[in-house]
Amino acid sequence: MLKVCKFGGTSMANSEALAQVKKIIFSEPERRYVIVSAPGKRNKQDTKITDALYACYDQVIATGNCKEEFKFIRERFNEIKTELGLKLDINAILDRTEQEIVENKSADFTASRGEYLSAICMAEYLGYEFVDSADIIRFDSHGKLNQDYTDDKVQLRLSKVERAVIPGFYGKDFQGNIKTFSRGGSDVTGSIIARAVKADLYENWTDVSGFLVCDPRIVPEAKTIQQITYKELRELSYMGASVLHPEAIFPVMKGKIRINIKNTFRPEDRGTMIVPNDKYIGSEEQIITGIAGKKDFTVILIEKSMMNSEVGFVRRVLSILEHYNLCIEHIPSGIDTLSIVIASEELKHGVLDDVINEIRESVGPDYVHVIENISLIATVGHGMSRRVGTSAKLFNALAEAGINIRMIDQGSSELNIIIGVANSDYEKCIQTIYKAFN
Ligand code: ADP
Numbered sequence: 001m002l003k004v005c006k007f008g009g010t011s012m013a014n015s016e017a018l019a020q021v022k023k024i025i026f027s028e029p030e031r032r033y034v035i036v037s038a039p040g041k042r043n044k045q046d047t048k049i050t051d052a053l054y055a056c057y058d059q060v061i062a063t064g065n066c067k068e069e070f071k072f073i074r075e076r077f078n079e080i081k082t083e084l085g086l087k088l089d090i091n092a093i094l095d096r097t098e099q100e101i102v103e104n105k106s107a108d109f110t111a112s113r114g115e116y117l118s119a120i121c122m123a124e125y126l127g128y129e130f131v132d133s134a135d136i137i138r139f140d141s142h143g144k145l146n147q148d149y150t151d152d153k154v155q156l157r158l159s160k161v162e163r164a165v166i167p168g169f170y171g172k173d174f175q176g177n178i179k180t181f182s183r184g185g186s187d188v189t190g191s192i193i194a195r196a197v198k199a200d201l202y203e204n205w206t207d208v209s210g211f212l213v214c215d216p217r218i219v220p221e222a223k224t225i226q227q228i229t230y231k232e233l234r235e236l237s238y239m240g241a242s243v244l245h246p247e248a249i250f251p252v253m254k255g256k257i258r259i260n261i262k263n264t265f266r267p268e269d270r271g272t273m274i275v276p277n278d279k280y281i282g283s284e285e286q287i288i289t290g291i292a293g294k295k296d297f298t299v300i301l302i303e304k305s306m307m308n309s310e311v312g313f314v315r316r317v318l319s320i321l322e323h324y325n326l327c328i329e330h331i332p333s334g335i336d337t338l339s340i341v342i343a344s345e346e347l348k349h350g351v352l353d354d355v356i357n358e359i360r361e362s363v364g365p366d367y368v369h370v371i372e373n374i375s376l377i378a379t380v381g382h383g384m385s386r387r388v389g390t391s392a393k394l395f396n397a398l399a400e401a402g403i404n405i406r407m408i409d410q411g412s413s414e415l416n417i418i419i420g421v422a423n424s425d426y427e428k429c430i431q432t433i434y435k436a437f438n
Pocket residue numbers: 007008009010011037040184205206207208210211212213214215216217240241242243244
């Protein structure tokens with residue numbers, strides 16, 4: 001049995017949390033490869049090391065040095081060193097790091113140092129070898145992970161190491177530059193390592209006892225999901241359930257490695273098991289698995305009689321969006337209508353007006369209507385396809401709560417119903433759906 005364990009920011013935040021992490025690792029000899037995040041917040045008002053590092057980068061670009069901003073990083077790692085009783089010369093390492101940040105002038109390099117320093121401290125604390133991700137994780141020239149090359153590198157390097165601590169979040173490109181994943185990317189590193197070493201389990205240790213049916217900040221009493229498939233998880237994490245990085249399931253998919261989301265501060269809780277799609281054994285009563293959502297979308301509604309018999313209509317509309325480099329979230333359509341849902345952020349600085357004008361010129365619609373400040377909410381679950389009346393139940397509950405549904409998109413997989421509501425109804429909508437099914 002081989003387990004790969006990733007510990008998130010809160011688990012790395014201070015000496016008490018780190019002592020807890022050590023206890024967890026030492027309690028099972030199978031926990032051989034440990035991936036760590038940068039120290040996170042010690043309390044609500046605190047700053048994450050990664051955020052402080054991005055501030056260092058901004059200061060370097062503005063002034064040529066980061067003396068002021070780097071003080072916070074120094075204090076945090078000195079505190080960790082002292083409290084854990086480590087022997088390493090942390091100030092010498094920090095001096096070198098500060099100098100490299102100034103010389104490199106790279107946001108990715110700067111941000112990666114949180115994980116780097118965190119892993120060096122953890123390696124000494126556990127008595128494990130430190131293996132730098134820069135030596136084993138490779139990005140291509142488009143900033144995408146080179147999976148095959150990385151698999152080989154990781155296998156080769158770790159075949160010689162019984163137990164190691166590996167920093168999350170970053171790797172290197174073929175030119176030798178440090179590259180990071182997007183925020184929260186240590187989850188992806190854990191998944192890459194788990195796949196390469198063919199782990200039996202990838203444990204992802206965080207500050208909640210698993211994936212909850214919905215965001216606990218919106219529904220505090222939300223129950224824990226005991227089991228969820230890769231597909232369901234992908235839908236939920238893409239839609240904003242932030243427990244696991246949305247890309248963290250791809251590396252483990254092929255090897256069908258399960259992921260167990262666990263709580264560092266309540267290790268006895270079973271947490272959530274994320275399983276391959278064909279290993280799902282959901283209970284009969286369970287209709288929905290989870291609910292997640294994101295705010296701030298714009299819907300462009302195009303109406304034209306007989307649109308469906310006009311060859312090339314949709315293509316012409318989509319090519320305008322492509323020309324503006326816009327990512328489309330959803331395209332629900334009817335006989336005479338086509339709705340396009342795009343993150344509002346992408347339509348700023350006059351882009352929306354330009355797009356509308358081009359659509360008017362190109363396809364001569366009867367009517368183009370724009371609905372702004374829309375939230376998308378996904379209700380996800382394999383159980384929905386088995387159960388007649390799921391949508392009726394959902395829509396009735398929302399009608400009773402007086403929530404106006406502005407858009408509906410039910411994917412062909414029957415795994416997912418996505419609705420659009422006003423941003424102001426976002427929280428109420430999630431609470432209503434939760435109540436209807438629990
Ligand atoms: P880590 O630093 O360990 O990677 P994250 O902050 O990335 O942890 O993810 C855990 C947090 O995700 C929780 O503290 C919780 O606030 C938030 N969260 C959002 N949606 C959910 C959900 N559906 N279930 C559980 N936690 C959620």
